[in-house]
Amino acid sequence: MTGLKTHKSRSFLTILGIVIGITAIILVMSIGQGAQDLILSQIQGLGSRTIVVIPGREPSGPSDIAQVFSDSLKEKDLNLISRKENVPNAEKIMPIVFGGESSAYGNETYRATVLGASADVFDVFDIYPAKGIPFSESDVRGRQAYAVIGSKVKTELFGESEAVGERIKIKEKNFRVIGILPKKGQVSFFNFDEIILVTYTVGQDSLFGIKYFHRFIISADTEENIPKVVEDLKITLRNSHGITDPEKDDFFVQTQADLALRIGTVTNILTLLLVSIAAISLVVGGIGIMNIMLVAVTERTREIGLRKALGAANRDILRQFLFEAVILTGIGGILGILIGALLAFGVSLILSKALGLSWTFSFPVFGAVIGFLVSGIIGLIFGIYPARKAAQKNPIDALRYE
Amino acid sequence: MNLIEVKNLEKIYENGENKTVALGGVSFSVEKGEFIAIMGPSGSGKSTLLHLLGFLDRQTAGTYKFDEKQIDEYSEDELAKIRNKKIGFVFQAFNLLARASVYENVKLPLFYSDIPEEEWDAKIKSAVEAVGMSNRLTHEPGELSGGEKQRAAIARSLVLAPEMILADEPTGNLDSKNSEAIIKLLDELNRKTGRTIILITHEESIAKYAQRFIRMMDGKIENDKKI
Numbered sequence: 001m002t003g004l005k006t007h008k009s010r011s012f013l014t015i016l017g018i019v020i021g022i023t024a025i026i027l028v029m030s031i032g033q034g035a036q037d038l039i040l041s042q043i044q045g046l047g048s049r050t051i052v053v054i055p056g057r058e059p060s061g062p063s064d065i066a067q068v069f070s071d072s073l074k075e076k077d078l079n080l081i082s083r084k085e086n087v088p089n090a091e092k093i094m095p096i097v098f099g100g101e102s103s104a105y106g107n108e109t110y111r112a113t114v115l116g117a118s119a120d121v122f123d124v125f126d127i128y129p130a131k132g133i134p135f136s137e138s139d140v141r142g143r144q145a146y147a148v149i150g151s152k153v154k155t156e157l158f159g160e161s162e163a164v165g166e167r168i169k170i171k172e173k174n175f176r177v178i179g180i181l182p183k184k185g186q187v188s189f190f191n192f193d194e195i196i197l198v199t200y201t202v203g204q205d206s207l208f209g210i211k212y213f214h215r216f217i218i219s220a221d222t223e224e225n226i227p228k229v230v231e232d233l234k235i236t237l238r239n240s241h242g243i244t245d246p247e248k249d250d251f252f253v254q255t256q257a258d259l260a261l262r263i264g265t266v267t268n269i270l271t272l273l274l275v276s277i278a279a280i281s282l283v284v285g286g287i288g289i290m291n292i293m294l295v296a297v298t299e300r301t302r303e304i305g306l307r308k309a310l311g312a313a314n315r316d317i318l319r320q321f322l323f324e325a326v327i328l329t330g331i332g333g334i335l336g337i338l339i340g341a342l343l344a345f346g347v348s349l350i351l352s353k354a355l356g357l358s359w360t361f362s363f364p365v366f367g368a369v370i371g372f373l374v375s376g377i378i379g380l381i382f383g384i385y386p387a388r389k390a391a392q393k394n395p396i397d398a399l400r401y402e
Numbered sequence: 403m404n405l406i407e408v409k410n411l412e413k414i415y416e417n418g419e420n421k422t423v424a425l426g427g428v429s430f431s432v433e434k435g436e437f438i439a440i441m442g443p444s445g446s447g448k449s450t451l452l453h454l455l456g457f458l459d460r461q462t463a464g465t466y467k468f469d470e471k472q473i474d475e476y477s478e479d480e481l482a483k484i485r486n487k488k489i490g491f492v493f494q495a496f497n498l499l500a501r502a503s504v505y506e507n508v509k510l511p512l513f514y515s516d517i518p519e520e521e522w523d524a525k526i527k528s529a530v531e532a533v534g535m536s537n538r539l540t541h542e543p544g545e546l547s548g549g550e551k552q553r554a555a556i557a558r559s560l561v562l563a564p565e566m567i568l569a570d571e572p573t574g575n576l577d578s579k580n581s582e583a584i585i586k587l588l589d590e591l592n593r594k595t596g597r598t599i600i601l602i603t604h605e606e607s608i609a610k611y612a613q614r615f616i617r618m619m620d621g622k623i624e625n626d627k628k629i
Contacts, residue, residue, distance in 0.1 A: 306497045309458060310558070311486020311514035313479045396458045399497070 014292040015332030017285025018378065022336025022371045023343065024278035029367035030344030032271030034351075034359055039263050041358065042186050046125070049091075049223055050256050051230060053081075053216035053237070058252035071212040072241065072250040080240050081216065087232040089225040094120040095213040097203045103157065103196060104169045110156040112149075112196045114170060116203020124217055125187050129179030132164040140199040145206070148179035152193040170196060173206050185358060226255055282374065285332070286382040293325055293386035304390050305398025318391040325383025326376050333375025337368045404467075405565065405598055406432035406455065411464035413450050424450040426621035427464065434565070437592040438600045439609040442618035448602050449570060451618070455600065456489050456568045457481045469565075486514045490559025492569035492601075496551045498543040504530065504554045505539045511562050529561040530554075533587060549580030556587060567591065569601035573608055585611050 056070030078095050081087050097116040102109055115121070119137040122128050135146045147168060154163050163177050175198065184192040204210055220229040230253050237251055238244070297304070304317055312320075341363055348361035413425040425447045432438065440448045453459040454466060457473065466473040468484070476484065485491075498507045508526045517525070530536055533553040543551055552572060559567055569588065573581035589611045592599045603609050617625035 302497065303499065306499075307510070307514075308482065309456070309485060309491045309497075310511040311482055311562075313482035313514070315479075316482075316514055394459070396453050399458070399493070 010292065011328060014288055015285070015328050015335070017281060017288045018329050018332030018375050019285075019336045019339065021278055021280075021282035021285050022333050022375055023340040024281065025275050025371055026337055026340025026364060026367055027343050027347070028271060028274040028278060029364035030341065030362060031347060032267055032274070033362045033364055034344075034348055036264060036267040037362065038357060038359055039267070040260055042189075046187065046217075046256060047219060048256050049220045049226065050124070051218045051220060051226065051233070052254045052259075053218065053233060053251055054254060055212070055214070055251050057249060070250060071210070073213040073216060074211065077237055077240050078213065078216065081218070081233055081236050086236045087218075087229060089221050089229045089232070090218050091221045092120045092124060092217075092219045094118045094124055094217045095200055096121070096215045096217060097200055097208055097210065098190075098214055099208055101171045101196075101207060103153065105157040105163075105166065108157045108159075110153055112153050112170075112194055113190060114196045114198060114203065114207060115190060116198050116200035116207065118200055121197060124219065125190075125192070127181055127184050127187070127192055130182035132177070132179030134179055135197075135199055140201055143201045143205070144199060145173065145175045145202055146178045146199065147175040148181060148197040149177055150181045150191075150193045150195040151183045153196055154180050170198070171207050175202075226257075230255060279374075282378055286329075286378040289325055289329055289379060290382035290386060293321065293383055294389070296324075297321065297386045297390040300390075301393060301398045301401040304393050305395050305401065308393070308395035309399060314391040317393075318387045321387035321390045322380065322383045325387065326379035329375040329379030329383075330372070333372045336375070337371055340371075341368075403434060404431045405434045405436075405469065407465075407467040408455075409465045411451070411454060411466060412462045413447075413454060413459070414462045423621050425454070425461070428621075428623055429464075430616065430623060430626060432598060432600070434598055435592070435596040436598055436600075436614055437589070437612045438614045438616060439612035440600065440602045440616045440618060441604070441609055442624070446618040447621040448618045450621075452568055452570055452600065452602055456491060457485050482514070486511055487562060488565045490556075490562070490564040490567040492552070492555055492559050492567060492572045494571040494574040496543070496555045496575070498551060498554060498558075500543055503540050503542055504535060504546070504557070507543070507554055508558045508561050510558060515562055517562070525561055529557040532560060532591075533557045547580070548576050549583055552576060552580070552584050553587065556584070556591075560591070564597070566598040566600065569599065571602050571604065573603065573605065578607075581605070581608060 053073065055072040073095075078093070081090070082093050087093075094117055099114055100111055101114045102111045103114075104110075118140055119135055122134045128134060129148055132148070134148060135144065139146055147170065149157075149163065149168075157163070157168060158166070163180055166177050167174050168177055169175070181192055181195070181197075186192075198207070200213070218229065218233065220226045233253050234246075234249070238246070238249065241250060243249060307317060307320075344363075345361050348359050351357050351359040408431065409429045411425055411428045412423070415422040415424060428447075428451060440451065442448050450459070454461050457468075457476075460473070469488070473481075499510070505526055508529055509522060512522045512525065527536070527539075530539060533556050535550065535553050535557060538546060538550060538554070543554070546554065556572075567588070572588070573584050576584060585608045588599055588601065591597050601608075601612070609615060614628045615625070616623055
């Protein structure tokens with residue numbers, strides 16, 4: 001220990017590699033966990049019985065985005081899956097269309113996400129106007145140009161003044177504001193504060209000018225029936241599209257459980273990747289430790305000789321130098337864990353305060369334990385060579401060393 | 403009873419083709435309680451002999467019996483144990499740990515002993531007292547004079563009450579006044595506690611305290627006389 005105390009600044013510089021490595025690992029793990037929690041909580045906002053039908057073939061990987069542009073979900077499909085005999089266990093079936101559009105009231109403009117849906121949208125997302133009223137199924141059929149706007153849209157366009165009953169323009173078309181949503185934030189794919197809800201019929205015709213849907217959102221009557229509903233949906237849609245080979249599906253069905261699993265896998269892989277990059281710096285740090293221990297062994301040759309003369313056996317010397325290496329890296333590990341946790345906490349503050357995400361800071365207990373163990377093990381691995389060198393010194397050569 | 407019996411002890415350093423004979427066949431014995439001064443010019447093999455006697459090195463040929471047992475019968479670990487228990491070393495350069503107090507320095511051999519930790523404090527304090535350094539317990543070597551450093555080192559060699567003290571020019575770095583104090587201390591240890599002391603010195607004034615002189619030359623004993 002005296003050796004460590006003698007060279008405080010050198011010891012600190014030596015463990016810097018370990019500190020940085022562990023810091024990076026803790027930071028990455030904490031942020032990875034936070035991101036996963038955030039995404040999962042948003043998915044769960046849709047309800048666990050929710051099933052989503054997405055046009056296009058199922059993407060084979062994260063970079064496969066060909067499916068985004070498909071127009072395979074048509075009105076005919078909606079009618080078919082809405083029939084009880086086709087999908088008996090579907091409780092609600094909601095088609096949606098969406099896109100970014102500019103909205104205006106007087107001189108104020110705001111680029112909102114416009115979501116066209118059926119009247120089930122309020123039940124499905126469990127959000128109801130805080131002021132005014134939702135639109136109804138007959139409004140959908142009657143193609144009423146009604147808009148229910150999110151809280152941020154309201155503030156941006158109207159400020160403090162009354163909005164319900166006013167006319168706004170979306171893509172130069174007139175809509176009447178009939179309701180204002182409470183502050184809700186992100187639910188599933190949508191931030192409901194920045195959204196304008198319209199009927200899907202008007203959305204298709206007047207705003208997006210399309211004859212297809214971007215998604216069908218279906219809720220099963222019970223969780224147990226989810227697989228059955230998924231199967232019924234697939235059969236019905238394949239029949240409708242004349243598909244016999246499931247490999248050639250031009251749509252895919254995603255359950256919330258699937259999605260959670262998939263996103264979990266993606267974030268885990270990303271976290272693992274980043275952690276392994278950070279781990280490289282641990283190896284570099286370990287080599288630094290080995291280097292400094294070798295220097296220390298040479299510098300302290302006389303001390304080693306003296307200790308042997310006073311009765312230290314080889315294993316005593318070995319143990320002393322290994323202990324010093326492990327203490328060094330252990331301290332590095334603890335510092336890294338503290339700094340990493342602090343940084344992760346800072347990041348979570350920024351993300352939740354400045355960006356308004358419902359981000360929760362999570363301290364990666366597992367990561368901390370592993371980080372601490374790994375730093376100790378690095379001390380052992382990279383300390384063993386210098387320590388053996390020290391232990392094998394001939395006492396008399398060591399004592400004579402100048 | 404003989405504490406040490408040495409027969410035809412040789413130490414040859416081989417460096418490729420070159421052979422250096424540091425010790426070319428030395429025989430003598432030492433009884434318990436003797437105070438021996440080894441003298442001779444540098445390169446005469448006296449330090450090598452002292453190192454062999456102190457188990458810091460192994461001989462190339464010959465036999466060394468310590469306490470009735472051949473040294474070759476001991477393993478490395480056992481040798482470490484004997485160095486720890488039976489032998490106290492005093493060096494010319496003191497060899498104290500720089501950033502440790504006198505107390506910590508004297509404690510050093512105890513780390514490697516099997517003495518229970520609760521007895522350490524008393525042993526350290528009595529060793530330090532025996533060399534008259536009780537008022538310097540918390541001082542670091544940098545704060546001590548040369549004579550005080552060597553006293554601290556002697557306290558360290560005494561802490562485990564060894565049979566034998568081996569001193570390699572213990573007064574070599576000291577002025578005459580301090581040298582005399584140190585040799586008197588060693589002399590007192592020999593007479594009061596009956597400890598065997600073997601010391602190397604260049605100085606007649608130091609050697610005269612011993613009861614036996616071994617004069618060495620070119621790796622051999624030139625002269626061995628008792629008073």
